[in-house]
Amino acid sequence: MASNQTIGRLSLYRRLLHGLQSDGVRNVYSHQLARLAGATAAQVRRDIMVVGYSGSAAHGYEVGALMESIGQFLDTAPVQRVALVGVGNLGRALLAHFVGRHHRFSIVAAFDVDTHKTGRVIHGCRCHTLAELGEVLAAQEIRIAMLAVPPGEAQETANRLVDAGVTGILNFAPVRLWAPRNVYVEDMDVTMALERVAYHAGNHVHEKERVT
């Protein structure tokens, strides 16, 4: 019922609302939220429609109540347990970023093939062997994984995650993964993003730019 981009914006709104709340703001208008989010007021109102919350014309949206409604719509649990597979350079950065420090997502298990890493606790998170994958994911009821293994290993590893019951994968490897329809895969492809930046950053002879 809600598009992918609406989901993304809703999570952004919630983050912004959280900030506003910390600043003691109690009410906010669609155009203010829009400004903060880099969207239009109409867009914000549409997005908020889908969560089923209603503001008042007089005072706009109530910050706390709107956060609550967005949460009710987006979240299946107040805190999501996440697994990380591939504790390399990127994986360690992700651990440092999320473990302890994040209130919505908690990386509760890591996995790697490297025996220098398995069995140890890295950035506060235990690193398991892949053999333990099914067992640990089941025990902790983990449905979401971040995948940060080398590109050549990504598909095979994703398969194992799916077999272990994962239904959502955030994939950092620059590879398109195949997965059954009931599993959602989102790619974070830094190179592709950079290509877009490079394109738009132009130096581009875009239309009628000077040729010499």
Next chain:
Amino acid sequence: MASNQTIGRLSLYRRLLHGLQSDGVRNVYSHQLARLAGATAAQVRRDIMVVGYSGSAAHGYEVGALMESIGQFLDTAPVQRVALVGVGNLGRALLAHFVGRHHRFSIVAAFDVDTHKTGRVIHGCRCHTLAELGEVLAAQEIRIAMLAVPPGEAQETANRLVDAGVTGILNFAPVRLWAPRNVYVEDMDVTMALERVAYHAGNHVHEKERVT
């Protein structure tokens, strides 16, 4: 003339073509490329239209020539010089990932405020103080930057980048940046991506799911 998503897919096609070429493949059909890219054949053909390349009905697209054409369309230079600002956990992972190892993008300068890092060479890349920003970017003709500083520093740092002549920013901080219209900003927001994954991974009572 070309949409943002077309740009992204073109860069993906190029990567896939590169792989095909390494495997000795000389020709490829739209539906094969589509399969690899997770798109439809019609989509691939549309995308390729915008770069102005034409295949033949008999043998599809010539791998080398198509890569060439995509490059001509996307690239302003065969190798893009990129700056990295913020050499923390994520910054170091990015350095390790890109320095030397990538053929399209080269991180040629890093910047940080931490005096333990400035003046040193990290993962093969010299780390400068922010005071040197303008000078170094000008000398190396850098127009693109990756921004990996803490959220609270992101806007201020982005301003300095813009002043130093940067026209494209890949922003990893979970903050919406304001920038002049001629500067392109793309956000890589891991948290937002995770929220989307969590949503779609549903544990969600989506429509008519079992309730007990």
Next chain:
DNA sequence: CATTTTCTGTGAATGTTTTCACAGCGTTTG
């Protein structure tokens, strides 16, 4: 050498997302 096959390139149709524009309604103002 006619026919069938299979592909590209693209106009048109369809589907999706964003924006417009305004009715309706509390609040403020004179």
Next chain:
DNA sequence: CAAACGCTGTGAAAACATTCACAGAAAATG
């Protein structure tokens, strides 16, 4: 207390992106 104001919620329009469907062409087939 009536008028003016500024906001929300939302149908309808516009903009944008994807898919369909087929003409045209090169190769394979008989």
